Amino acid sequence: MHAQAGAGGPDNFERLWTPHRMAYIKGENKPTGTGPGDGCPFDAIPKMSDEEGLIVARGDTVYAVLNLYPYNSGHLMVVPYRHVADYAELQPAELVELGQFTQKSLGALRKASGAQGFNVGMNLGQVAGAGIAAHLHQHVVPRWGGDTNFMPVVGQTKVLPQLLRDTRQLLADAWD
Numbered sequence: 119m120h121a122q123a124g125a126g127g128p129d130n131f132e133r134l135w136t137p138h139r140m141a142y143i144k145g146e147n148k149p150t151g152t153g154p155g156d157g158c159p160f161d162a163i164p165k166m167s168d169e170e171g172l173i174v175a176r177g178d179t180v181y182a183v184l185n186l187y188p189y190n191s192g193h194l195m196v197v198p199y200r201h202v203a204d205y206a207e208l209q210p211a212e213l214v215e216l217g218q219f220t221q222k223s224l225g226a227l228r229k230a231s232g233a234q235g236f237n238v239g240m241n242l243g244q245v246a247g248a249g250i251a252a253h254l255h256q257h258v259v260p261r262w263g264g265d266t267n268f269m270p271v272v273g274q275t276k277v278l279p280q281l282l283r284d285t286r287q288l289l290a291d292a293w294d
């Protein structure tokens with residue numbers, strides 16, 4: 119990131135500059151409907167390479183992927199491959215692997231970033247705050263005291279796409 123005339127020197131608050139949130143605000147990557155053929159990003163991601171899709175790990179029924187619009191660095195999501203909206207509709211094998219991948223996410227984040235705490239859970243339904251309600255996803259958000267995060271580890275001055283790629287690699291390497 120460049121020092122800007124009149125704006126002072128770069129400091130640790132640089133990480134609060136999050137241009138990626140603009141894409142979210144503009145509603146990019148939002149499905150047009152509720153069916154699997156309606157542009158659901160969670161159906162498209164597994165067809166990409168790990169690097170392109172920011173996939174950290176693939177299981178038999180679920181996968182773990184970096185959130186493109188993170189609440190915090192290292193914000194992961196565990197997503198069933200099957201296009202399903204309701205947790206109550208998950209099949210036993212999916213339930214088990216969703217739980218295992220959530221555990222592995224905690225492990226990888228602790229190992230790679232020294233995360234001190236986590237917010238884990240899912241928003242079911244649009245009224246509950248789900249960004250993509252048609253396809254359920256479990257959020258795993260790492261937390262640190264004061265929420266200093268591991269951007270400094272991978273370089274706080276990198277632009278976001280590179281940062282996400284580096285973060286994905288770190289977590290994929292730390293995945294058990």
Ligand SMILES: [Zn+2]
Pocket residue numbers: 154158159160161200201202252253
């Ligand atoms: Zn879907």
